[in-house]
Amino acid sequence: MSVVDRRPIRPARRPATLGRVIEVRELTKRYGATKAVDGLSFAVGPGCVTGFLGPNGAGKSTTMRAVLGLDRPTSGEALVGGRRYAEIPRPMHHVGALLDASAAHGGRTAYDHLRVLARSNGIGDKRVVAVLEEVGLAGVARRRVGALSLGMRQRLGVAAALLGDPGVLLFDEPVNGLDPEGIRWIRRLMRSLAAEGRTVLVSSHLMGEMALTADRVVVVGRGKLILEASVRELSDRFRRDVLVRTPRPAELTAALRAAGATVREEAGALLVRDLDAPGIADLAAAARLPVHELTPRGASLEEAYLELTDDSVDHRAGGTDR
């Protein structure tokens, strides 16, 4: 049978609050002495792409595995649609997941791999063909998974996630191993899935990637929540300064400092913090100092992210300054 079950997941015990499709509550996962995830709580809502960001080892994959019921939380819980993943019958119709690209038997053909998964959830072979078509693997469907390139295997993982036409999608580092064309493709795919009202959670350790794809970000470090914000808020919030050029820097610096601003000189320009551009302009006018350039600068998201996760990076190349 190939009838796609589009019904929303019915809440089992507690009502799924609207806008909290994926809900992680006080999740802790301990492996021996190390806490991979430490009291993490966040929620993911429908209709947008939520980026799940953190440096390597921050606990992103562990969290995803807990959401999917692969790892049992030490404490806390992870719910999808208000219930534990393992309680969802035929879960592929509700939740699609892309784990690491290697999570397939290398000896099976791409087509058979998908058929095996489809069959376990009562999905017909027609849908398998359609999905192969959709991810651009129709031409290599009869090739063994082991003979596919990393990028193709990544696409195969996406195909598996899409099989049940699910309302919730989890992608763990989907751009890994993809070529630029593939990266563009998966970005567009995630955006269009979210635009259809689905819930999309995508993990990445690259802020730059998320800035292009995600609407919201959940940033974690050392297993703890650092920040949950929209991408816009994030870029608004971080390290704003104003670049000022003047032929009389010493006097302007003194005036700015007197007004409480922090001033740094760099490449013949002044970088001013703690005072916004109109404030600087007024001050300069009052002091009758000429200003040749006045440019408010937002820190790049990448910088914001590095600043956020600075304390939570486990290993860093010795002595190199970013």
Added chain:
Amino acid sequence: MTDVIASEWLKLRSVRSTGYLLLALLLTLLAGSAVAYLMTADWDTSPPQQRARFGSADPSVMVVPFGQFLFGVLGALAVTSEYGSGMIRTALVSVPRRRTLLLAKTAVVGGGAVVLGLVVASAAALSGELITGDRPAPIAAFDSSAALWSAVLANAAALALLALLGLGLGFVLRSTAGTLVALCGLLFVLPVLVLMLPQPWDERLYALTPGVLAPQLTGAMADPSLTPWGAGLVMVAYAAVSLGAGAAVLLRRDA
């Protein structure tokens, strides 16, 4: 559940290793038949006093031990290839109820092994009959067709048992190499070690090794330590313990 069984059946059919194992079983059958044929040819040219000392030209003698190992590999690979490749995570995301996954795998591997075991055991016994023709015992293994079919059933059970044992061990150990070493140890090393023990423990424990359960099940073994019922119970215990341990690990440990 039926969906998951269908999926597991397709899993088994869609990998090359299953084909290779069937081929290996066929080669074992051919080799066993070749040995039976050579024995029979030798019998025909031997004087009567030597003929009395002949064993029976039954290919099963060779096919069952090798077959047991191959069946064990079949059962083990159904699990360990998934752990080795990471497929297990994909499988558990599509079927998160682990009990269901275990039951479906057990049904498919066990059911398939019973059918395949019957085919292999019958083929071995019948080819032996064909080769020995109307020659008398001891070169002919069976004096009646009832004896033949009871041996076929017991051998099929001994083969299928190893598939379940391999499956259970696979869930416990998760590694192909580890599971195959364990199977080899159980089938080929343990019997030798056990026979080094002081009497009467050598024979008592030897009787419990998986290779000698089938002849005790039919009562064909001379001077057996176990009654047929006892041998049957030991077989059930092997399967129950290994699958039980496999279930405990699958249900408790992270994938």
